[in-house]
Amino acid sequence: MANKTAESISREEFFYGHKACAGCGGSLAVRAALKVLGPRAVSVLPAGCMSAVGFNFPQLCFSNNSIISTFAGTASMLTGVEAGLRAKGYKDFTAVGFAGDGGTADIGIQALSGAIDRNDNVIYICYDNEAYMNTGIQKSGLTPFGAKTTTTPAGHNIHGNIRPKKNMFEIAAAHDIPYAATASIGYLPDFIEKVRKASRIQGTKYIHVIAPCPTGWGIAPDQTIEIAKEVVDSGLWYLAEYQDGQFTLNHKPKEFTDVSAYLKKQGRFKHLTDEDIKVITDSRDKKWEFINKNFQL
Amino acid sequence: MAKKFLSGNEAFAEGIRLARPKVISAYPITPQTIVVERLSEMVEDGSLKAEYVHVESEHSALSCAIGASAAGARAFTATSSQGLLYMAECLYYAAGGRFPIVMMNADRSTALPWNIYGDQRDSLSQLDSGWIQAYAENAQEALDLALMSYKIAENKDVSTPYMANLDGFVLTHTYETVDIPDREQADRFLPPYETDNRIDFNNPKNMAFSAGPDTNYVFKFREHQGVLAARDVIRKTEKEFADVFGRMYSGLVENYRTEDADYILITLGSIAGLCRETADKLRENGIKAGVVRIRYMRPFPNEEIAQALKNAKAYGVLEKDISFGNEGTVFTNVNSALKKAGAAINGYDFIGGLGGRNISAGDIEDIYNGIINGTENVNFIGIRGDGNG
Amino acid sequence: MRPYVRDKKTFSIDEVPVNTSFEAGYLVSVNSGWRSIRPVINSTKCVGCEQCYLYCPDGVISVCDGKAVIDYDFCKGCGICAKICRPGAIRMEAER
Known part of the structure; x- marks a missing residue:
């Protein structure tokens, strides 16, 4: 029984034997993307979960050329790797970065903006697990409203994080980047297709993939995929692309699933009141008004 | 060429x-x-x-x-x-x-x-x-x-x-x-x-x-x-x-009239030329002055400095630096080199040129006078006051 | 092809690389000890659809002769494969 997606990617494993937590969404995103890009991918990963679990000499878990960058320097090192290889006469390779949400939306946003501005020929993949997980679940610029983290505790006075996620997808698009996309590992074939598409486009490509962290989200390790699907089905995340100045929605749920059901499955949202959930639902509806108005289907 | x-x-x-x-x-x-x-x-x-x-x-x-x-x-x-x-x-x-x-x-x-x-x-x-x-x-x-x-x-x-x-x-x-x-x-x-x-x-x-x-x-x-x-x-x-x-450089340091010098000023960078001129002038007055210009701070010329100063009576370091709460970093490094070589001569630190402030020939003469006659361990050129670390 | 465990696992002072660069995919330890439950494939039920292979975060599942096979050296027992398996061919069992 042929699996079209499985047939379309490399049978080789390029990210193997790593020490990521069981059920780690980020490691699946990295694994899947490298199986699309193949052995000529050169990966750059900043200090963070994926480098911490994959690069401890002598346990080196990438079978393709891979290098750790400084936390702020994913995009700038990607630029250097791409320019250096090109200057050395290499062709037919892909420089790809894998940074988490903090490494992308906070400390790395300046370098990312610079790379997009220069239109460097690189793919930048943000695996978004919605907090600084490697350091023990602290709030990042991509932590959603209401989430409990170790620096946004949920108490009587404050119910977790008080700010919504930064909109990195549209920030990248605002640079008039050749290609940007959102994805979720809950819809893996869609993510894989987007990585493939990105690899065929000249210039800077940005893919923002939701990659749940069982440890930080307070879910069982086997729930990673379902929850990554449910965040899309409930309308709290969406699958879209930006290309040639145009936003496209790839997947429109006929009817959103219950936001409250999505939230209550996760330890980080258990404390939310009905009022908090209404804030989240309202902001979702507002976002979808914008999407319906501005995105092509 | x-x-x-x-x-x-x-x-x-x-x-x-x-x-x-x-x-x-x-x-x-x-x-x-x-x-x-x-x-x-x-x-x-x-x-x-x-x-x-x-x-x-x-x-x-x-x-x-x-x-x-x-x-x-x-x-x-x-x-x-x-x-x-x-x-x-x-x-x-x-x-x-x-x-x-x-x-x-x-x-x-x-x-x-x-x-x-x-x-x-x-x-x-x-x-x-x-x-x-x-x-x-x-x-x-x-x-x-x-x-x-x-x-x-x-x-x-x-x-x-x-x-x-x-x-x-x-x-x-x-x-x-x-x-x-x-x-x-x-x-x-x-x-x-x-x-x-x-x-x-x-x-x-x-x-x-x-x-x-x-x-x-x-x-x-x-x-x-x-x-x-x-x-x-x-x-x-x-x-x-x-x-x-056809141009030969001298390694980690460049020595100027240090072989028979009693008083040696150690410095680095573009100020060295004025230091050499001042040393020449002092020599005209019978004072055996010399200059060591550090060309490399890393690797540090430990042996070269000890060697250049082995017959000196006293030395000074002129540097555009201060490690607040202690002394100039070049001075610290030079002192370490001399200590390792077992040299026990007096040395003084002169902090100058901060923020681009001019270091004049007169300042350098004053520095040599300080080296010859003894002065504070750490001296801020142009400021009288306790700069000792 | 995938990174694999090497015979040489420790490096003396003279053997440590001269810079922070070394052979890609060099493994010295397995992850099997992390597991409290293990996925077990029921070959009669397995249809070789490769959903488990696709979604495994550790890439430990391959399909051999139309049936899923698990590399237990590196499986962490997360259970994603059992959840994703539509025919119900994977059961999580307690490690003994």
């Missing part, structure tokens, strides 16, 4: 052109800008075939250079002052990864208060970052260091990034006649960069990895050995340089 009237920055850019870096990534900061402007013109007119990357910060400038070096490409960047401090994280990174990147630093004061003029507090604050640190005195030396730097940094035993320091404005913006080597000679002197420490599609690598307590210390020991190895490689490279271009 052609002669041209060039500023320090321009001379350095000429040296870099001859060194053929493949990737240049830089962010503008006064007084470094001229060097990157010239290099971008060279890339534009085709006299330098390199990728010029317009990065958005100094952190990215060096991060990009590290990526390029990891790709096996010769990489260059340049900065100054706040920019050097902003990229500080990447300095340690480049050194730990053994990437032989070359950087020109236009020595400049560090804020606060804001000040764009020259002192050496920026680079001297980064002595522990693992880079080779050279200090040029004039534009010719700047050009020659640019060409020699890659040969030293890329030597297999060294594999260490190299920071060439030029005093801001005093050297970066001052014009003098400079010999520019021929392209053919330069190519003969400096072959293309070859390394195993790079991305390799036939033999893939995992690079810039973590190393726990079981092996980390070994990497750090090797890093230390690499900088130490530069001592011999610098001498060897200068000899080869002299064979091709």
Whole structure:
């Protein structure tokens, strides 16, 4: 029984034997993307979960050329790797970065903006697990409203994080980047297709993939995929692309699933009141008004 | 060989052109800008075939250079002052990864208060970052260091990034006649960069990895050995340089009339010329004065300084630096060299030139008087007061 | 092809690489000890659809002769494969 997606990617494993937590969404995103890009991918990963679990000499878990960058320097090192290889006469390779949400939306946003501005020929993949997980679940610029983290505790006075996620997808698009996309590992074939598409486009490509962290989200390790699907089905995340100045929605749920059901499955949202959930639902509806108005289907 | 009237920055850019870096990534900061402007013109007119990357910060400038070096490409960047401090994280990174990147630093004061003029507090604050640190005195030396730097940094035993320091404005913006080597000679002197420490599609690598307590210390020991190895490689490279271009440099230090000197002033950078003139003047009055110009702060010339001072009665250090709460860093390093050599002579630290303040011939005479007659351990030129650490 | 466990696992002072660069995909330890439950494939039910192979975060599942096979050296027992398996061919069992 042929699996079209499985047939379309490399049978080789390029990210193997790593020490990521069981059920780690980020490691699946990295694994899947490298199986699309193949052995000529050169990966750059900043200090963070994926480098911490994959690069401890002598346990080196990438079978393709891979290098750790400084936390702020994913995009700038990607630029250097791409320019250096090109200057050395290499062709037919892909420089790809894998940074988490903090490494992308906070400390790395300046370098990312610079790379997009220069239109460097690189793919930048943000695996978004919605907090600084490697350091023990602290709030990042991509932590959603209401989430409990170790620096946004949920108490009587404050119910977790008080700010919504930064909109990195549209920030990248605002640079008039050749290609940007959102994805979720809950819809893996869609993510894989987007990585493939990105690899065929000249210039800077940005893919923002939701990659749940069982440890930080307070879910069982086997729930990673379902929850990554449910965040899309409930309308709290969406699958879209930006290309040639145009936003496209790839997947429109006929009817959103219950936001409250999505939230209550996760330890980080258990404390939310009905009022908090209404804030989240309202902001979702507002976002979808914008999407319906501005995105092509 | 052609002669041209060039500023320090321009001379350095000429040296870099001859060194053929493949990737240049830089962010503008006064007084470094001229060097990157010239290099971008060279890339534009085709006299330098390199990728010029317009990065958005100094952190990215060096991060990009590290990526390029990891790709096996010769990489260059340049900065100054706040920019050097902003990229500080990447300095340690480049050194730990053994990437032989070359950087020109236009020595400049560090804020606060804001000040764009020259002192050496920026680079001297980064002595522990693992880079080779050279200090040029004039534009010719700047050009020659640019060409020699890659040969030293890329030597297999060294594999260490190299920071060439030029005093801001005093050297970066001052014009003098400079010999520019021929392209053919330069190519003969400096072959293309070859390394195993790079991305390799036939033999893939995992690079810039973590190393726990079981092996980390070994990497750090090797890093230390690499900088130490530069001592011999610098001498060897200068000899080869002299064979091709006819100009001979003197290793980690440059001694001036030190052999029979009773009183020696140790300094670095562009102020050395005035120190030598003052020493000559003192000698006319029967005072045996000498000058040691430190050319390399890392690797540090421990033996050379001890040797130069072995018959001296007293010494002083003139430096554009202060490590607050102690003394100037150069003084600390010099004292350590003498202690290790068992020398027990009096020495005094003179802090001057901060924020570009002029150091006059009179100031240097006063410094020698302090060395001869004894003074405080730490003296701020132009200020009377307790500066002792 | 995938990274695999090597015979040489420790490095003396002289053997540590000269720079922070080493052979890609060099493994010295397995992850099997992390597991409290293990996925067990029921070959009769397995249809070889490869959903488990696709979604495994550790890449430990391959399909051999139309049936899923698990590399227990590196399986962490997360259970994603059992959840994703439509025919119900994977059961999580307690490690003994």
